[in-house]
Amino acid sequence: MTDLHTPVTPSAHPAPLGTPPDEVQPAEAKSGMAAARRRRVVMAGLRVGIVAVLLVTWQLCVNAKLVDPFFWGEPSGVWASLRDWVTIGTPQGSLGDQILVTLEEAVLGFAVGSVLGVVCGIALGRVRLLAELFGPFLKAANSIPRIILGSIFTVAFGFGIQSKVILAVVLVFFGVFFNAFQGAREVDRNLIANARLLGASRWRVTRDVVLPSAFTWILASLHISFGFALIGALVGEILGANRGLGLLIRSSQNNFDMNGVLAGMVLVAVIALTAEALITLLERRLLRWRPPQTHGGAAVE
Amino acid sequence: MAAIELRNVTKKFATADGGTYTAIKDLSLTVEEGQFCAVVGPTGCGKSTTLTLVSGLERPSRGEALVHGEPVRGIDIETGFVFQQDAVFPWRSVLDNVAAGPVYRGAGRSEATRLARDWLRRVGLSGFEDRYPHQLSGGMRKRVALAQSLINQPRVLLMDEPFSALDVQTRAIMSTELLQLWDQTKPAVVFVTHDLEEAIALADKVVVITAGPGTVKAEFEIDLPRPRVVQEIRFQPAFTRIYEQVWEALRAEVAEAYARTTRVAELAS
Numbered sequence: 040m041t042d043l044h045t046p047v048t049p050s051a052h053p054a055p056l057g058t059p060p061d062e063v064q065p066a067e068a069k070s071g072m073a074a075a076r077r078r079r080v081v082m083a084g085l086r087v088g089i090v091a092v093l094l095v096t097w098q099l100c101v102n103a104k105l106v107d108p109f110f111w112g113e114p115s116g117v118w119a120s121l122r123d124w125v126t127i128g129t130p131q132g133s134l135g136d137q138i139l140v141t142l143e144e145a146v147l148g149f150a151v152g153s154v155l156g157v158v159c160g161i162a163l164g165r166v167r168l169l170a171e172l173f174g175p176f177l178k179a180a181n182s183i184p185r186i187i188l189g190s191i192f193t194v195a196f197g198f199g200i201q202s203k204v205i206l207a208v209v210l211v212f213f214g215v216f217f218n219a220f221q222g223a224r225e226v227d228r229n230l231i232a233n234a235r236l237l238g239a240s241r242w243r244v245t246r247d248v249v250l251p252s253a254f255t256w257i258l259a260s261l262h263i264s265f266g267f268a269l270i271g272a273l274v275g276e277i278l279g280a281n282r283g284l285g286l287l288i289r290s291s292q293n294n295f296d297m298n299g300v301l302a303g304m305v306l307v308a309v310i311a312l313t314a315e316a317l318i319t320l321l322e323r324r325l326l327r328w329r330p331p332q333t334h335g336g337a338a339v340e
Numbered sequence: 341m342a343a344i345e346l347r348n349v350t351k352k353f354a355t356a357d358g359g360t361y362t363a364i365k366d367l368s369l370t371v372e373e374g375q376f377c378a379v380v381g382p383t384g385c386g387k388s389t390t391l392t393l394v395s396g397l398e399r400p401s402r403g404e405a406l407v408h409g410e411p412v413r414g415i416d417i418e419t420g421f422v423f424q425q426d427a428v429f430p431w432r433s434v435l436d437n438v439a440a441g442p443v444y445r446g447a448g449r450s451e452a453t454r455l456a457r458d459w460l461r462r463v464g465l466s467g468f469e470d471r472y473p474h475q476l477s478g479g480m481r482k483r484v485a486l487a488q489s490l491i492n493q494p495r496v497l498l499m500d501e502p503f504s505a506l507d508v509q510t511r512a513i514m515s516t517e518l519l520q521l522w523d524q525t526k527p528a529v530v531f532v533t534h535d536l537e538e539a540i541a542l543a544d545k546v547v548v549i550t551a552g553p554g555t556v557k558a559e560f561e562i563d564l565p566r567p568r569v570v571q572e573i574r575f576q577p578a579f580t581r582i583y584e585q586v587w588e589a590l591r592a593e594v595a596e597a598y599a600r601t602t603r604v605a606e607l608a609s
Contacts, residue, residue, distance in 0.1 A: 230429060232428055233421065233427035233428075235397075235439040235443075237417070237440050237492065238492070239444045251431040252431075254431075287351055328432070328474070329430070329431075
């Protein structure tokens with residue numbers, strides 16, 4: 040488990056990887072927009088090309104006996120596993136069920152962990168006494184490799200979804216917490232002074248100034264946190280479960296079926312990317328008020 | 341009774357290296373009800389500190405700050421404050437920014453919105469209700485800040501170099517608009533600036549502060565007739581005469597403050 044101590048900086052995120060930095064500007068001519076669109080199409084084509092080349096190379100290496108598919112799997116085998124799971128079902132029930140179980144654990148863990156992280160982070164960021172009192176405990180807790188807790192939770196809470204959700208919560212909490220805390224600390228003092236002079240109570244200042252201001256930080260951490268929630272769910276399932284993608288991967292491994300392991304990985308990647316896209320949408324919605332990062336907003340006057 | 345009174349206030353701040361820094365020392369200042377007072381002084385003389393003491397954001401280390409005869413004990417919501425930098429809430433639309441004060445003071449949502457629309461009209465921002473601050477120019481954002489403050493009908497209005505970030509022309513226009521708005525509710529104003537021309541054009545009284553630690557060096561009554569048009573007032577002979585007088589008092593302080601900063605620069609280099 041990596042150390043989450045250093046908060047994720049918010050600025051690292053608004054431009055998702057792979058987006059050209061100079062996206063369409065309203066003021067620019069139509070030809071510019073057409074060129075940008077062409078560029079995007081070409082870019083997408085190139086990316087698909089790279090994936091195709093990698094997969095084909097891999098398959099060819101297997102066929103030429105340069106790579107042993109027993110250890111490393113092969114694209115055709117991965118595809119066959121996926122197809123079987125979809126059409127026939129997995130050894131432990133329909134594929135949809137496995138995905139849903141894992142998703143449920145990850146989403147629940149993500150939601151609970153994020154809410155707890157935001158609430159605690161803002162509270163400690165706003166109330167100095169709490170920060171001084173609990174700071175050392177949180178730092179200590181953060182330094183524990185939390186994956187180990189998975190073993191305890193599995194024993195204590197059993198093979199159901201509970202133990203996975205709790206592990207996911209623990210993994211999500213710290214990242215969100217430290218970012219919310221930092222965000223609450225970095226609020227522009229003028230904004231707080233202004234709100235107070237306008238008559239805002241302490242609670243309203245927290246709700247109307249600190250929280251929205253910290254949201255830039257919080258959202259940056261949410262991007263990574265869903266990944267952690269997924270890790271929590273999967274590791275929990277691998278440690279002991281009766282359903283879920285983690286179990287599917289685990290049993291494939293037990294059968295020395297590397298294609299099954301890789302197929303499970305592909306499914307997890309699809310889930311993670313979908314979640315990432317949803318969080319980006321949420322971010323755009325919630326941070327509408329923010330000026331565009333690279334260029335100044337279209338000022339009137 | 342004076343609207344604002346500072347009685348021999350001293351404000352010290354703790355510095356990072358464990359020492360103390362005296363921002364203002366034995367400063368006394370009185371602003372009458374409905375009076376527009378401009379405070380000028382060189383950079384770093386503690387002008388802004390006087391405002392934080394009147395507003396209750398800071399407490400004096402010695403002396404007393406009074407508003408309407410009552411000692412300032414905390415933030416008083418009868419006091420309006422316009423900041424030097426943008427302090428409008430970037431995540432709120434223009435309308436919601438202006439409506440914030442009434443909502444915080446317990447007005448209903450619809451009442452607050454009605455008031456906010458009225459004030460946006462007064463500052464000439466009708467039609468921009470749904471914009472976010474970053475979509476506005478600097479001058480427009482300042483007008484939002486003014487409306488946000490004035491909607492609460494403060495009896496005391498404190499302004500900390502509010503127009504310093506604006507270009508010269510916009511600044512003069514905004515100053516004239518400020519005078520018109522001030523005329524509608526006539527709060528007592530303390531307007532901090534380092535621009536003497538702006539100070540004389542706006543104020544009934546100009547107070548010159550010494551190079552830090554700041555204390556009052558001289559006060560000047562400005563008897564130029566109102567209503568004033570800031571863009572043109574400097575052409576009046578009376579304006580030039582007053583300017584010369586006040587500058588006489590300010591010049592030495594500016595020179596002193598400048599000499600200090602250059603000395604610091606020399607020592608550092």
